Amino acid sequence: MDVLRTKIPNSFLIGNSEHIFLVGCILVSFGILLVTVGGSWDITNHLLSKPDTFFSPPHALMYLGVTISLAGVIVSFLSWRLLQNFRNLYFFPLKNSLIGIALLSGAGPFDYIWHSNFGLDGLLSPPHLTLIAGMFFCAIGGMIGISRFLKINHVKNYRRYLLILAIMPVWLSGSGIISSLSLPFSNTDYFQFNPDPTFAFITAALGFPFLIAMSA
Secondary structure (H helix, E strand, C coil), rough: HHHHHHHHHHHHHHHHHHHHHHHHHHHHHHHHHHHHHHHHHHHHHHHHHCCCCCHHHHHHHHHHHHHHHHHHHHHHHHHHHHCCHHHCCCCCCCHHHHHHHHHHCCCCCCCCHHHHHHHCCHHHCHHHHHHHHHHHHHHHHHHHHHHHHHHHHHHCCCCCCCCCHHHHHHHHHHHHHHHHHHHHCCCCCCCCCCHHHHHHHHHHHHHHHHHHHCCC
């Protein structure tokens, strides 16, 4: 093994580790994109007051996205350990992804217990807050990881497509947080979680401009 290491330049090992880290970030972002699609589908079912259980197609799509994001975080972490010169630069996005995936992984069992006991839940139920917080942390981690890779390596080919993939989950998950904190769709038979109208107005009025500025 030592002989092989002497024959392979460190720059080659680092370069490959960076590319693998990028793949992990892409998987994280793509997985969160699927979660947001499944979440929007789930919200539509809530608005239509359709029977809601944990084992529903929107939830299946959401947790498929969580699984893909989990795979991306694992790939990112393993490749980050091989980095030498850029560990500090990539640690912040990795940390965000680790926090996010921990929240997402916990949201699944939490959501199952909640549905088993209370049936239909609102936008601001504790499992949903855990889920959207995890989505946002993962999306931020994926976006920063992708953008830093592009900046460090001066990538031009496919740059715009990777940036679009990186920004979309941030925008969608951030919009989900703002919408959940400002829309009156959180009252159920068991809990009344609808936000105060004044708080909801301030959140929407300030949240969306901030999100647009951050995404730009």
